[in-house]
Every structure is written in C-alpha cells, then in structure tokens.
Amino acid sequence: MTTAPVARKEPQTITQLGRVRVDEYGWMKDENWQAVLRDPSLLRADIATHLRAENAYTAAILAPTEALQATIVAEMRGRIREDETYPALPHGPWRYYMRYNTGAQHPIHARHPAGRPDEEIILLDVERAAQGHDYFAVAAATHSPDHRLFAHAEDNQGSEVYRVIIRDIASGAPVGPAIESCSGNFAFSPDAQYLFWTWRDAHGRPTRIYRRRIGSDADVLVYQESDPGFFIGVEASRSGRWIVISASNQDTSESWLIPGARPEAEPACVAPRRSGVLYTLSHWGDRFAILTNADGAVDFKLMETPDTALSRENWRDLVPHEPGRYITDCVAFAGHLVWRERRDANTALVIRPTDGVDHVLSSDEDAYVLSFSGSYEYDTTELRYVYQSPTTPRQWYAYDMHSRSRHLLKSQEIPSGHDPAQYRSWRLTATAPDGTEIPITVLGRHDTALDSAAPLLLYGYGSYGHAIEPTFSTGVFSLVDRGWFYAIAHVRGGSEKGWNWFLGGRGRNKPNSFTDFIACAEHLVATGFTRAGRIVGDGRSAGGMVMGAIANMRPDLFAGIVAVVPFVDELNTMSDTSLPLTPPEWPEWGNPLEDPEAYDLIAGYAAYEQVGPRPYPAILAIGGLSDPRVTYWEPAKWVARLRDHTLSPRPIMLRINMEAGHGGASGRFDALKEAALIQAFAIWAADGTKLP
Numbered sequence: 244m245t246t247a248p249v250a251r252k253e254p255q256t257i258t259q260l261g262r263v264r265v266d267e268y269g270w271m272k273d274e275n276w277q278a279v280l281r282d283p284s285l286l287r288a289d290i291a292t293h294l295r296a297e298n299a300y301t302a303a304i305l306a307p308t309e310a311l312q313a314t315i316v317a318e319m320r321g322r323i324r325e326d327e328t329y330p331a332l333p334h335g336p337w338r339y340y341m342r343y344n345t346g347a348q349h350p351i352h353a354r355h356p357a358g359r360p361d362e363e364i365i366l367l368d369v370e371r372a373a374q375g376h377d378y379f380a381v382a383a384a385t386h387s388p389d390h391r392l393f394a395h396a397e398d399n400q401g402s403e404v405y406r407v408i409i410r411d412i413a414s415g416a417p418v419g420p421a422i423e424s425c426s427g428n429f430a431f432s433p434d435a436q437y438l439f440w441t442w443r444d445a446h447g448r449p450t451r452i453y454r455r456r457i458g459s460d461a462d463v464l465v466y467q468e469s470d471p472g473f474f475i476g477v478e479a480s481r482s483g484r485w486i487v488i489s490a491s492n493q494d495t496s497e498s499w500l501i502p503g504a505r506p507e508a509e510p511a512c513v514a515p516r517r518s519g520v521l522y523t524l525s526h527w528g529d530r531f532a533i534l535t536n537a538d539g540a541v542d543f544k545l546m547e548t549p550d551t552a553l554s555r556e557n558w559r560d561l562v563p564h565e566p567g568r569y570i571t572d573c574v575a576f577a578g579h580l581v582w583r584e585r586r587d588a589n590t591a592l593v594i595r596p597t598d599g600v601d602h603v604l605s606s607d608e609d610a611y612v613l614s615f616s617g618s619y620e621y622d623t624t625e626l627r628y629v630y631q632s633p634t635t636p637r638q639w640y641a642y643d644m645h646s647r648s649r650h651l652l653k654s655q656e657i658p659s660g661h662d663p664a665q666y667r668s669w670r671l672t673a674t675a676p677d678g679t680e681i682p683i684t685v686l687g688r689h690d691t692a693l694d695s696a697a698p699l700l701l702y703g704y705g706s707y708g709h710a711i712e713p714t715f716s717t718g719v720f721s722l723v724d725r726g727w728f729y730a731i732a733h734v735r736g737g738s739e740k741g742w743n744w745f746l747g748g749r750g751r752n753k754p755n756s757f758t759d760f761i762a763c764a765e766h767l768v769a770t771g772f773t774r775a776g777r778i779v780g781d782g783r784s785a786g787g788m789v790m791g792a793i794a795n796m797r798p799d800l801f802a803g804i805v806a807v808v809p810f811v812d813e814l815n816t817m818s819d820t821s822l823p824l825t826p827p828e829w830p831e832w833g834n835p836l837e838d839p840e841a842y843d844l845i846a847g848y849a850a851y852e853q854v855g856p857r858p859y860p861a862i863l864a865i866g867g868l869s870d871p872r873v874t875y876w877e878p879a880k881w882v883a884r885l886r887d888h889t890l891s892p893r894p895i896m897l898r899i900n901m902e903a904g905h906g907g908a909s910g911r912f913d914a915l916k917e918a919a920l921i922q923a924f925a926i927w928a929a930d931g932t933k934l935p
Contacts, residue, residue, distance in 0.1 A: 245303040247894065248296040250883035259818060260839045264852065266815060268880040276874065277445060277821075280402040283868045283901065294868070294879065297897040301863070304894050308923035315721045315919035320912060321659035322717035330639045330652040332627065333357065334619035337390055339366075348910030349373050352384050352393070366393040366412060373399075373909070377902035378869075380909040382427030387435040388483065392418060392457065394438065396427040401869040401904025403427065404443055409457060419458040428476045433483040433503035439465065441476055447823035447871045452477050452488055454506065466490075466499060466510055471826040479503065480526040481575060481621045484550075486510075487524055493707060493749075493830045496521045500553070514555040526550065527575035528597065533558060534573055534582075540564035542741040545573060545582060562595075569741040574615055577622040579644045583615065585710065588670070588682045588739040590614065592628060594644050602647065608632050609670040610684045610713035627652075631715040633668040633686040633729075636661060657717065665689060666723065668713065673732075673759075673766035679747070681759045682733040682740070684713040685772060691726050698802070698929035699728040699773035701764055705736030705756035706785035707831065708745035718918050722925065728772050734759035734789070750833055751840075754848055757792040764793075764800050775800050779925040783807040784873055784905070787864075791850020791881065794859055798891075803861040803928025805921050808870055808905050811850035812877040814842070823871050851877075854884045858891040861928040863898070865917065870904040893928075 252267040273279050273287045286294075305312075325347075331340035331354075339354045349369035355362050366386065373379035376399045384395035393412050396405035407422040407429055422429075422440055426449040429440040435457070442451040448471060453462040466488050468475045475490045486501040488510055495518050499510035513531075514522065521543075522535035531553070533546040545562035562570065562582065571590075573582035580595045590613045591605040604613060611632040616639055618627055624645040631637045636655035643649070671683040691697055700722055704711045711731050719729040733739040736748025736756040748756040760780070767773055778801050782790040787809020794804050810816070817835050819825055833841025846852050862885060864878040882897040889895060898920070900907060908914045 245300060247300050247886055248293060250293060250879075257815075257818075259835065260837075260842050262839075262842060262846070264814070264846070266880075268876075268883050269815070271876040271879045271883075272874070273876075277447070280447065280869050280871055281400065281404060283400065286868065294875070294897075294899045294901070297879070297882070298899060298901075301896040301898045304896055305920070305924060305927065308927050311926065312916070312919045312923045315922050316915050318659070318721045319718050319915045319918060322657045322661070322720065323911070324656045324658055330616075330627070330641075331355070331360075332617055332619055333623075333625075334386075335390065339386065339619065343911075344370065348912055349379065349381075352395075354386070364412065367395050367410075372397065378904075378909050380906070383429060385431070386412070387431045388433055388479075389435040391435060392431070394429060394431070396425055396429060398427070401867055401900075401902070401906070401909075402447075403871050403904060404447065407438070407440055409438065419455075420460045422455065422462075426476075428478075430477050430479045430486065432486060432506035433479055434506065437506050439477045439486060439506075446471075446821060448827075449475050451475075465501075471820075472829060474827060480524075481618075482526040482528075482577075483621065485526050489523065490516070491521065492827055494519050494521065495830075496523070498522065498524050500524075511553075513553045523572075525573050525575040525580070527580055528577065532561060532573055532575055532580055534570060536742065538564075541743050541746075542566055542569040543571075545570065545580075567741055569738055571738070572615075574618070575621075576618075576624070576626075576644070578624065579626075581615075581626060581644070583613070585738065585741070588684070588710070588713070588733050590712070592626075594626065596644070604628070604642070606630065606632075608635070608668070610668050611635070612712045612714050631655075633684060633713050633715060634663040634666045636715050655715070661720075671766065671770065673762045675735075675755065675759050675762045677755070679735070679755075679759070681735075681763055683763050683766065684731040684733065685728055685767070686719065686723055686730070687728040687772075688723055688726070691723075691728065693771040695768070695771050695774040696777075697726055697728055697773055698777045698779070698925070699730055699767060700779050700781055700925055701730045701732055701760070701767070702781045702786075703732040703734050703756075703760045703763075703789045704782065704784075704786035705734035705748050705759070705789055707736075708738040708742065710737045710739045712739075718915075718922075721919075721922055725926070727925075728767075730763070730767060730772070732760050732763035734763070736785075749831060751844055753832065753844070754792075756789055757796060757848065760789050760793055761797050761800065764797075768800075776802055776931070777929055779803040779805065779928055781805045781807075781921070781925075782809065785810050787811055787873070787878075788813060788850065792848050792853070794862065794885075795850065795853045795855070795857065798857050798859050801860040802931065803863070803893075803925060805863050805865075805924065806878065806881075807865045807907075807921070808867060808873045809850075809864060809878055809881070810873050811864075811881040813849040814845045814852055816874075816877065817845060822874065851881050851884060854881070854888050856888050856890055859885060859889040859893065859895065860891070861893040861924075862895045863921065863924045864896065865898045865900070865907075865921075867900045867904040867907065868902070872905045875899055896924075 328342035331338035352367040405427040426441040452466040488499040497516035544564040547561040616627040639652040669685040787806040790806040791811040835842035866878040
C-alpha cells in the first residue's frame with residue numbers, strides 16, 4: 244500500500260494585531276525563495292526532497308490512470324490542428340501572423356508581403372529558441388513601426404522575469420545587448436528609435452519604466468512607481484501619436500503621456516490618481532476616449548476630451564453609464580470607436596462611427612463570446628473579431644465597419660471531428676443564500692440524460708473582476724464524450740454581471756464567492772444534472788481559494804477537488820510584504836497587518852487556517868516551483884495540513900512542477916499532459932468504487 248509523505252512539524256507561533264496563530268509547516272518556504280525563483284536548482288535540499296516525495300506519492304496513487312491519461316492526451320491532441328496558421332494581420336505593406344509546424348510545441352512568428360503569401364519571412368522561431376530548455380515562454384513579440392526590427396520577451400524558467408531581445412529583421416542579428424529583468428512589457432516608440440520597457444525589482448514587482456535607444460546599452464529612467472501596491476506598464480497608442488504609461492491597482496489608476504514625436508520628453512500626468520477611480524485611454528483622432536468608472540459609473544462609461552486639454556475638468560460623457568451594461572474595453576480607429584460590453588455573462592461589440600449611428604454585433608445563443616482579435620492599423624475600416632461558444636469552435640471574422648459586411652477568415656478546425664449538433668449548452672440560474680441569482684454555463688451531449696446519474700466538473704474563479712467566459716475548449720470534450728457535464732459557476736468576484744458583480748465578491752464580500760459556488764453545485768443537483776458526491780470542483784490560482792474554502796465548508800458535495808496553483812495560504816501570504824503580490828493584493832482581500840477586521844475576515848475563510856477534522860474528498864493540488872504569483876509552499880503546506888486532519892481515507896495529493904511556474908508547462912502538447920492528469924483524476928475520483 245502506498246504511504247503518503249509525512250511532513251515534519253516545526254510549529255511557529257505568529258502574533259499579529261493581538262491575534263495568535265500557529266504555522267507548523269512554515270519551514271517549507273525557502274528563506275532564499277527569491278533566488279530560487281530565478282534559479283530553481285538553489286532550492287534547499289530538505290524542501291526539494293519533500294516535494295519529490297509528494298510527486299512520487301501522487302504518481303503512485305494515480306498510476307492506475309496512466310493508460311487513461313495517455314488516451315486523453317491522444318484525444319486532446321487529435322482535436323488540435325498541428326500545422327495551425329492564424330489569420331494574418333495587415334500592417335502597411337506587410338501581413339503579420341503566427342503559425343505552428345507539425346509536431347512543434349511552440350509557434351513561429353512570421354510575415355509576408357501583402358498579396359505574396361509564399362514569400363514568408365520568419366521573425367522568431369520559438370520552437371528553435373526553446374531547444375535545451377525545460378520551460379520556455381514568450382510574453383510579448385512584435386515588430387517596430389517601420390517594419391525594420393522585431394523584439395520579443397522570453398522567460399526560460401517560469402518566474403516571469405523576462406529578457407528582451409531586439410533583432411534586425413533583414414539580417415536576423417541582435418541589435419544591441421539584451422534587456423534583463425523585464426516584466427515582459429515593452430513598446431517601440433513611434434519613430435522606432437527607442438524601446439520603452441518595464442523593470443522588475445528584487446521582489447518581482449514592476450516598478451520602473453526605462454527608455455533605451457535601440458542598439459545601445461544605456462537606459463534612461465522615465466518613470467518610477469513609489470507605491471508597491473501599483474502595477475505599471477507602457478504602450479504606444481494605436482494612432483502612433485502617444486506613448487502611454489499606466490499605473491494601477493484593482494480600484495485606482497493613473498496615466499502619463501509622452502508625445503510620440505518627442506519620445507525623449509518627460510511624461511505628463513493626465514489625471515492624478517484618485518482613490519476608487521479607474522480610467523484608461525484610447526487616442527481617437529484629435530481626442531481621447533476614456534473608459535472610466537468616474538462619477539459613480541460602477542459598470543463604466545466612455546468619456547472624451549481633446550488631446551490638447553487632458554485634465555479631468557475637460558472630460559465629457561461620450562457613452563453614458565448604464566447599470567448592468569459593463570463596458571470592458573474599447574479600441575479606437577481613425578473613423579470608428581469600438582467597445583466591448585457584457586450583460587449577464589454574454590458579450591457584444593458596439594461600433595460607433597465618428598459621424599454616424601451605433602450598431603451592435605451579438606448572437607442569440609444562450610452562452611457565447613465575442614472578442615477583439617487584434618489590429619495593427621489605425622486608419623482602416625476593418626475590425627477583426629472572434630466568435631465562439633461552448634459548442635461552436637472559434638471563428639475569425641473581418642468586418643467592414645463602414646459597409647457593415649463581414650467575411651469569415653478562418654474556422655477552428657478539429658481534425659478528429661466535431662459536430663456541434665451532438666452537444667448542447669445551457670444557461671442556468673442558481674439562487675445564493677442572500678437571494679442573488681448566479682449564472683451557470685453547462686455543456687453536455689444531447690444524449691446524456693438529466694437523471695442525476697452523470698458526473699460533473701464544476702469550474703469556478705471569482706476574483707479581480709476577471710470573468711470566466713463561455714469559450715470553446717477542445718479539452719473538455721474528453722469528459723463530455725464520456726457522459727460528463729462540464730459547468731462554469733459564474734460566481735461573484737468576477738465581472739460576468741458587471742463591476743458590481745466583482746465588488747460583491749471582493750474584500751469583506753469575499754465569502755459570497757464560496758457560497759455562490761456551493762449554491763451552483765446544489766442547483767445542478769436539484770435540476771438533475773448530477774448528484775452530491777458526483778461533482779469534481781476545479782479552480783486555478785485565486786479560483787483555488789474557492790476550492791480550499793468549499794472543501795472546508797461542504798466536503799459532502801464533492802467526489803474530488805482539483806486546485807491548480809491554488810491561493811490557499813491567504814492569511815500568511817497577505818501578511819508577508821516581501822512577496823511580489825502582497826501589497827498589490829491588499830485592495831482585493833484587505834490588509835491583515837494593519838486592519839483587525841481584515842485579519843479576522845481572512846482568517847475566517849482562509850483554506851489553510853480553516854482546515855479541521857472533516858471527511859475531505861479526494862484532492863489533487865498542483866503547484867509550480869518557480870511560480871511568483873502563488874508560491875510553491877502554499878499548496879505544499881495546505882496538503883500537509885489537510886492530510887493531518889482528514890477523517891476520510893480518500894487521498895490528498897500534491898504535484899509540484901519542478902520546471903515551471905504559474906502557467907504550468909509552456910509547450911502546447913506538454914500542457915496536455917497536465918490537463919489529462921486532471922481529467923483522469925476527476926474520472927477516478929468520481930468512480931468511488933476505485934477509491935481507498
């Protein structure tokens with residue numbers, strides 16, 4: 244019989260705001276964790292030994308599923324076109340695109356002259372660059388405005404500390420030395436003489452914007468952020484007339500502008516940060532369109548101001564606030580402004596000509612997604628967008644905003660076959676304990692009976708205002724075709740029903756995310772989709788917080804729980820200011836170092852703190868050794884404490900990816916292995932006859 248690792252206990256007593264807690268597994272945090280992020284081989288030997296033992300235990304417990312995992316990987320791979328090419332985006336005389344070679348894990352970035360697709364020029368072969376690395380990811384890759392240069396940001400360990408390399412497209416040779424310790428964010432100046440880039444400090448936080456003359460090794464400090472709770476970034480406006488520096492946390496923002504014609508100029512603040520006010524800029528002709536929640540516009544509105552009169556007193560409403568219509572983003576073209584809005588978990592695109600009447604692109608499916616698909620050109624009438632739904636593969640369209648005509652550029656091909664008519668999606672509504680109606684999106688086969696017999700995977704997130712949209716996913720069909728239902732609980736904390744939906748699951752309202760998820764599970768039981776004990780919960784990152792909470796609150800509902808890079812040690816993490824995301828996260832959760840109410844709230848739901856003697860379901864926790872967002876010791880500590888307290892014989896398992904960070908494996912096929920492991924675990928957990 245396989246025996247689970249037993250982590251040693253070294254109780255540490257922590258006194259904070261007059262409260263006392265004990266952490267017996269705090270030793271799992273390497274005191275040199277910042278160095279480990281950049282070089283995982285530096286991990287302390289006793290910690291490495293423990294994590295490898297955990298991996299071995301998980302592999303042994305799930306060994307009976309290895310054949311199933313291999314089958315699911317083959318199924319998932321069969322739904323991916325290996326020699327995929329994505330629609331090319333026009334930019335002047337060139338067409339830029341991304342494609343994959345058959346068998347390649349990573350893409351090729353390329354271009355060809357307009358009208359001559361056979362004359363391909365490879366800009367970056369990521370597959371070749373990744374050779375010799377266990378992990379390799381490119382965060383950003385783009386060409387200069389004059390089409391002379393190509394730059395990309397690469398990370399070969401998963402720590403999200405990037406180096407930026409600029410190359411001459413004609414020769415392929417590097418132009419100047421690489422830029423180190425970048426956040427992955429950069430922008431060419433409109434004259435292509437400079438690169439603006441964002442620096443990560445020793446804590447892993449983006450805190451400075453530098454300007455480098457291309458070809459040199461000298462960096463000039465352009466902007467420095469003094470508030471450790473703010474994220475910063477830089478971009479060039481699509482019009483080419485401005486360089487925009489942004490600084491923000493979850494509820495406050497500020498923008499600074501540099502004229503595109505004078506990239507060496509000092510940045511000028513548009514509107515000084517004001518607590519609770521968010522705004523972003525889109526340059527549009529002789530003005531800026533401003534997406535903002537100013538003046539109490541909870542679901543955001545669009546304002547405008549002349550680009551010669553930027554201060555707040557000159558802002559005027561362009562698209563007034565409408566409660567329940569959440570404007571998520573906007574894109575400016577020379578003759579049109581396009582914004583994306585969400586109502587009741589579905590999206591639409593609205594097009595406004597400079598001298599005409601708005602018109603809308605939407606759908607009549609119960610659940611669907613419309614989204615922008617990119618554009619390099621400003622002076623164009625062509626809008627690129629993507630349509631998809633849980634049953635409908637992605638469709639890329641080019642839409643003429645003037646003639647209101649569209650043509651299909653590409654449909655996502657499923658090589659092994661996909662018939663949308665065999666499947667159905669539902670949009671259901673659960674009722675939370677406080678009476679709030681919670682949307683649920685469900686996918687299943689038409690021939691799967693609603694007789695409570697089917698197992699069901701229930702996914703949830705619910706943080707940062709990030710909506711989990713009802714997209715098409717090739718992976719979930721390995722479950723659905725085995726008679727499962729796949730469901731998304733659109734819990735509060737996201738923005739599926741507007742910004743108030745986010746606020747309703749944030750800070751002191753955070754417990755709503757957990758009770759919403761439970762209400763969705765109970766509604767799926769009541770409506771015959773499944774039954775208690777046949778549900779597998781699934782959450783990633785902050786969604787892992789939901790998994791940790793519901794495991795403590797209602798273990799009886801779940802056959803298993805998957806928690807990937809889970810934020811489950813909330814109280815200790817939010818009390819550790821050395822971690823990259825702690826100060827930026829205080830607006831989201833509260834500051835337990837200074838606010839007793841925040842301390843008590845977090846302690847009352849934190850997964851690690853609330854572990855107790857309960858019959859926990861089978862649990863699979865997955866982490867990444869070089870993850871700077873949710874550090875590896877969070878799931879490791881959680882699993883150790885769960886295993887020490889559970890009253891159930893069902894196994895508590897941990898798998899730490901020793902060669903990756905928050906996003907898991909970087910290759911498109913390697914990533915399928917983790918997805919197959921999760922699905923095989925779900926199938927195994929739901930089949931109670933095979934559990935210990």
